[in-house]
Amino acid sequence: MASSEFVGLDIGTSTFKGIQVKGKTLTAYYQAAAPGVSLLSENPNDLKQISDSLRKFFDDAKFRTRNVVTSVPESQVFTRVINLPQMGEAEIASSVKNEAPQYVPMPLEQAVLDYEILGPSETQSGSVDVLLVAVPKALTQKYLQLLQGAGLTPLSLETETIALSRSVVGDSSQPVMVASIGATTTDISIFSGGALRFTRSIATGGKSLERALAQTFNLEMGQAAEYIRTYGLEGKLEGKVMGAIKPVFDIIVEELKRSQAFFTSRSRRPISRLVLVGGTANLPGVLVYLAQALGVEVARGNPWETAISIPGNFPREYLEEFASSFAVAAGLALKEI
Structure with a gap:
């Protein structure tokens, strides 16, 4: 194979x-x-x-x-990093099976369950981080x-x-946050020490921005998409496009801030940079807007x-x-x- x-x-x-x-x-x-x-x-x-x-x-x-x-789709997958006491691989396998029901929001017989040992925990000394994944x-x-x-x-x-x-993500030793802004969802993940340490998904994406602009100015969705690709989060066209989509985009920004604060408070290590992927990563002005909002370096993946x-x-x-x-x-x- x-x-x-x-x-x-x-x-x-x-x-x-x-x-x-x-x-x-x-x-x-x-x-x-x-x-x-x-x-x-x-x-x-x-x-x-x-x-x-x-x-x-x-x-x-x-x-x-x-x-x-x-x-x-990340929004349909249950992904969680759990902490377990340091133990051998066989004991971890047994513990994951025993612990999974309290973390997985569906009967285990209806899910495909997998896990990966990430290594020593960055948020809880004396324990090990394990990535738990469950797919219906x-x-x-x-x-x-x-x-x-x-x-x-x-x-x-x-x-x-x-x-x-x-x-x-690359091989950065510093914590890196990745935001994948798709058409219907935004997936947020944080990597540190070469491993995934945090993940979540929200139901706000590029289509939400298009709907906001279309409703504000009574445009067809295709027209709205073209305006957003052209003007994005820059203040051109008297700031009309930015003004219409900003409240929706700020939903994504607030989730990024919450994820950033949660990880930093638990690990005591600040996020070094944000990597943006997905079609919305090419929005004019988006890198500067996010850098100012989050106070970190922002780059397109x-x-x-x-x-x-x-x-x-x-x-x-x-x-x-x-x-x-x-x-x-x-x-x-x-x-x-």
Whole structure:
């Protein structure tokens, strides 16, 4: 299995992204508009539409393989870092099984449960941090059917946060916060000591900004999206666009502040920087706005700087423009299978 080729596939609400690497060198990439149908829909026709669109995506992309590693939406996954007394691996495995029911908000027989030992705790001396992940079995089955219906062979499913740890976090010894602002959700995670230490997801994303602007000025959603891409959080156009979307964007800012304060109070280590990924990372003025609000360095996540090299015959300017959008797919492509 170690030699299997595969594509890191990010199935977003607005766009599909695919990345293929050899070692840590980019060999293929593609992105295209998604049908705009929620992956969480229970309507068989909606899911067939996504499968058909994925099949076309791979037909157009011309990847060398239809093996895929893909991610499940962070908002639908239960992820928590728990503290356990220092003990051997066998004892940790037993403790996780015993402790899981009090942390996982669903019957364990309905979930796929996994865990990873992160190492000595950064928030509680004399204990070990363990990452606990629970995914509803119904969700994994839906993904498998969706992918197989598109003629794809899924090799692995994992969370977007774990993928981002490979592509944009790097090997910083200082705590780093990552905000993935997607179309419908914002996923916040904090990494320290080379491991995930905190994660949460909120139901506010790029579409919320578009709705706010569309309702304020009676625009079509497409028009609103174009205005936001053009003016964002800058004061141009008499500050009208910024004024309309700021109250919604500040919901994301407040969650970032709360996450920052919680981690810092527990670990006694300040967040060194914020890495922004997702389509909203390219919003004009967003880096300055967040830096002023949080008091830390803010940068767009760029897998081409952190993890993957671009060959000379690839369009670097295009890939740099969409670097933060490709971050999840890049992290999935770097998974060791």
